[in-house]
Amino acid sequence: MPAIVLSTLNARYAHASLGLRYLLAxxxxxxxxxxxxxxxxxxxxxxxxxxxxxxRPLILGLGVYIWNVEECTRLVAQxxxxxxxxxxxxxxxxxxxxxxxxxICQFADHVITGWGDVSFAELxxxxxxxxxxxxxxxxKQPPLDQLRLPYGEYLEADIAQRYLYVEASRGCPFKCEFxxxxxxxxxxxxxxxxxxxxxxxxxxxxxxxFKFVDRTFNLKVDTSLAILDFxxxxxxxxxxDPPFVHFELIPDHLPERLKEAIVRFPAxxxxxxxxxxxxxxxxxxxxxxxxxxxxxxxxxxxLREHSRAHLHVDLIAGLPGEDIASFAAGFDQLVALxxxxxxxxxxxxxxxxxxxxxxxxxxxxxxxxxxxxVMATDCIPFADFQRLARFAxxxxxxxxxxxxxxxxxxxxxxxxxxRFLAYSDWLYELCGRTHGLAQDRLVQWLRDHxxxxxxxxxxxxxxxxxxxxxxxx
Numbered sequence: 001m002p003a004i005v006l007s008t009l010n011a012r013y014a015h016a017s018l019g020l021r022y023l024l025a026x027x028x029x030x031x032x033x034x035x036x037x038x039x040x041x042x043x044x045x046x047x048x049x050x051x052x053x054x055x056r057p058l059i060l061g062l063g064v065y066i067w068n069v070e071e072c073t074r075l076v077a078q079x080x081x082x083x084x085x086x087x088x089x090x091x092x093x094x095x096x097x098x099x100x101x102x103x104i105c106q107f108a109d110h111v112i113t114g115w116g117d118v119s120f121a122e123l124x125x126x127x128x129x130x131x132x133x134x135x136x137x138x139x140k141q142p143p144l145d146q147l148r149l150p151y152g153e154y155l156e157a158d159i160a161q162r163y164l165y166v167e168a169s170r171g172c173p174f175k176c177e178f179x180x181x182x183x184x185x186x187x188x189x190x191x192x193x194x195x196x197x198x199x200x201x202x203x204x205x206x207x208x209x210f211k212f213v214d215r216t217f218n219l220k221v222d223t224s225l226a227i228l229d230f231x232x233x234x235x236x237x238x239x240x241d242p243p244f245v246h247f248e249l250i251p252d253h254l255p256e257r258l259k260e261a262i263v264r265f266p267a268x269x270x271x272x273x274x275x276x277x278x279x280x281x282x283x284x285x286x287x288x289x290x291x292x293x294x295x296x297x298x299x300x301x302x303l304r305e306h307s308r309a310h311l312h313v314d315l316i317a318g319l320p321g322e323d324i325a326s327f328a329a330g331f332d333q334l335v336a337l338x339x340x341x342x343x344x345x346x347x348x349x350x351x352x353x354x355x356x357x358x359x360x361x362x363x364x365x366x367x368x369x370x371x372x373x374v375m376a377t378d379c380i381p382f383a384d385f386q387r388l389a390r391f392a393x394x395x396x397x398x399x400x401x402x403x404x405x406x407x408x409x410x411x412x413x414x415x416x417x418x419r420f421l422a423y424s425d426w427l428y429e430l431c432g433r434t435h436g437l438a439q440d441r442l443v444q445w446l447r448d449h450x451x452x453x454x455x456x457x458x459x460x461x462x463x464x465x466x467x468x469x470x471x472x473x
Contacts, residue, residue, distance in 0.1 A: 001056040004034035004124055008063035008092075009041045009048075009071055016158050018165035018213065019063050019092065021150035022117045030124055036153070041067060045074045053083055059124055064092040064104065066350065066370050073104040080107050087127055091116040091139070093180055097352030099136060114139035117147055144170065144190045151198040156205070163211045163246075164202060168195055168227060172215040175288040176277070177354040178316065178347060181215050182288070192223055196230055203234060208243045217247040221255055228261040235269065246271045251296035259302065267308040274300065274339075275314045279330035283322045287355065300337045311339035317388050318347035320355070320362035323379035324388075328417035335416040341400045344392040346385065347374040391424040393434040397442060403471065406464035410450055423449055443469045 004027070006020045020036055027034055035055065039048050052060060060079070064072050076088055089110045096113040099105045110133060112119050119139040126133045154164055169189045172181035199210075210231075218224050235242045249272045262270070278284055279293050303311055313334060317327050334342055349355055349366040358364055363378030376382040398404050398420075412419055427445055431437065447465045450456045 002033055002035040003057060003128060004030060004059045004061065005037055005052055005055050005057040006034060006061045006063075007037045007039065007052060008065070009039045009043070009068040009075075011041055011067050013040050014162050016154065016162045016165060017063060018150065018167070019116070020061075021153040022147070023061060023091075023120050024153050025148045025150040026117050027121045027124070030121060030128070041071055043071075045071065045078055048075050049078045049082065052079065053086075057086065059087045059089060059127060061089045061091065061120055061124075062108075064090050064094045066094050066348070066372070069094045069102075069104060069370055073102075073107070076104055076107040089120065089123060091120065094351060110135055110137060112137045112139050115141045118142050144188055145194075147190075149190070149194065149198050151202055154202065154207070159202070159205055159207045163209045164207050165211050165213050166195075166199070166202075167213045168192070168223060169214045169216070169219070173219070174216070174290060175354075177287040177289075177357070178277075178319070178350070179215075180350050180353055182354060183352060187216055187219055189220065189223060192226060196226065199227075199230055203243075208241065210243060211246040212248070215248060216250050218249050218253055218258060221257055224258060225261055228258075228265075231269070232261065232264055235266065239266070242266065242269045244269060244271070246273065248273045248275070251276055251299060252292040254299040254302070259306070262303070262307045262309060265308060268310075270307070270309040271312060272303065272309050273312045273314070276330070276334060277314060277316045278319055278322060278327070279333055280322055280326045283319050283326065286321055286358070287319060297333070297337065300334075300339065304338050310341075312341040312343060313337075313339040314343045314345060316345050316347050317392075318364075318374040318377055318380060318385065320358035320364060320377065321379065324384060328421075331417040332415065335412065340402065342395070343400070344388075344395055346389060346392070348372045349374070387421065387425060390428050390434055391421055394424045394427060395420065397437065398446070403439070404446070404468045405471075407446060407450070407461070407468050410456060410461065410464060411446065411454065419454075422453075426453060439469070 006023055008017050008020055010017060017038055020038070024031065024034060024036055037051065037055070039051070062072060062076065079086055079088065087110070088108045089112065090105065090108045091112040095102060095105055095111050099111055099113070105111050110123060112123065113136065116139045119137055123133055123137060151166065158164065167190070169187050171184035171187040172179070173187050175182045231243050231245055251274050276296060277289065281293065284291055300311065300313065303309055315327070315331060315334060331342070331344070347355070349372040363376065364374055365376040367373050367375050375385055398408055411423060426449055428434070430445065443465055447461055450461045451458050
C-alpha cells in the first residue's frame with residue numbers, strides 16, 4: 001500500500017493535473033511510496049472517499065482550486081470523519097490565501113501555500129518520520145533548474161486521451177489586479193535545452209496535444225522561436241500526424257520574427273489564447289493593466305488575416321468603473337476583428353488578488369461562494385449581470401461553437417453587442433433556460449427572431465440557417 005496518495009478533482013477527464021505530477025516527480029526517495037489518483041468534479045463524494053481509503057495511505061496530498069473547492073471540502077470532511085488518522089495536506093491557489101476563512105482548511109492537518117514542488121516532499125518526509133510540523137507552511141520557491149521536470153509522470157493513457165500541460169516558464173511580470181499572477185515578482189524560465197529534451201521524449205511517446213500554461217509565452221522571443229521551431233520541424237517531418245499546440249500570448253507584443261514562424265503553421269495546429277479584458281484605457285490603468293490597444297488590435301487583425309491560428313480572445317465584464325456601454329464598445333471592436341472565439345467572462349475575485357482594493361470605491365459585490373463572480377457594481381446592477389451571464393452562455397452556443405458562420409452575421413449586423421443582448425433577452429423570455437438546448441431548436445429560434453423581430457425577409461434567412469444547420473454535424 002502506498003504511504004502517499006496525491007489527488008485532485010479535475011474539471012474534466014481530458015485535463016491532467018500538472019501540479020500533482022510536479023509533486024510526484026520531486027518526491028525524491030519517497031517517489032516509490034506514492035501514487036497519483038485523479039478524479040473529476042461531479043463525482044459522488046462517497047465514491048471518492050472509498051477509492052482513496054482503499055489505498056490505505058498515511059498521507060493524502062490534495063490539490064484545491066476554484067473549480068473544485070466545494071467538492072474537495074465535502075471530500076475532506078468525510079475522510080476525516082471515517083479515517084481521522086489520515087494526514088491530509090492541502091495545496092493549490094485556492095488555499096494559498098485567506099486560510100482562516102475556509103472550512104476546508106479547518107478540516108485539514110496541513111496547508112502548503114504557494115509553490116509546493118519541494119515543500120510537499122520535505123513535509124511528507126517529516127511526517128513519515130513521526131515528527132511534528134506546523135499546520136501552515138509557506139512553500140519554497142527553488143531555482144527552476146533545481147526542479148525535476150514532471151513529464152515522465154504522464155502515462156500512456158494520458159498521452160493517448162488527454163491534453164498534456166507543459167510550461168516553459170512560470171510567473172508573470174505584469175500586475176493585472178484580477179489575476180493571481182499579479183503577485184509574482186517576475187517571470188522565470190526553465191532551462192530551455194532540458195525543457196526541449198522533455199518535449200522530444202513526449203513526442204517520441206506519441207504525444208500530439210500540448211497546452212502551454214505559461215502566462216506570457218511570447219515575452220522572450222528567442223525562447224518562443226525555439227519552441228515554435230521544435231514543433232515546425234516535426235510538422236515538416238511528418239505533416240500527416242501534426243501536433244495541436246496552445247499558447248497564451250501578450251496581445252501587444254508580436255515582433256516580425258514571431259510572425260515569420262507563426263505563418264508557417266498549417267491550419268488546425270496552433271491556438272492562441274489572448275487576453276484583451278478591456279479596451280477602456282481608464283479601466284486598464286485602474287487595474288494596473290499595461291496594454292497598447294492600437295498595437296493589440298493591429299496584432300489581432302494580422303493574426304486573423306495572415307495566419308491559420310485559431311484565436312481565443314478574452315473580455316471581462318464587471319471590471320471596476322466599467323459600465324455596460326464601455327464593455328459593449330470593446331466587445332464590438334473585438335467582434336469586428338473576427339477571432340474564432342470571443343470568450344465573454346464575468347470578473348471573479350480570486351483569493352489573494354489585489355482587485356479587492358476597489359470594492360468600496362466602485363461598489364463591487366462579489367459572490368461569497370465559488371467562483372466568486374461579481375454580482376453588482378456601482379455601474380452595473382445585479383439584474384444586468386444576470387442578463388450578461390445569459391448573454392455569455394448563448395454567445396458560446398451561437399458564436400464560439402462555430403456553427404453559425406452564415407446566419408449569425410445577419411443578427412449582429414453593425415451593432416453586435418446590442419443586437420445579441422436583445423436576442424439573448426428574447427430567447428430567455430421564450431425558453432427560460434440557458435442549458436440543455438438542442439441544436440435544431442437553436443436554429444429555429446434564431447430564424448424566428450430574424451424574421452419576426454429583426455424583420456428580415458424569410459427568403460434571405462432560411463438558406464443561411466439551413467446551411468448552418470447542415471454544417472453543424
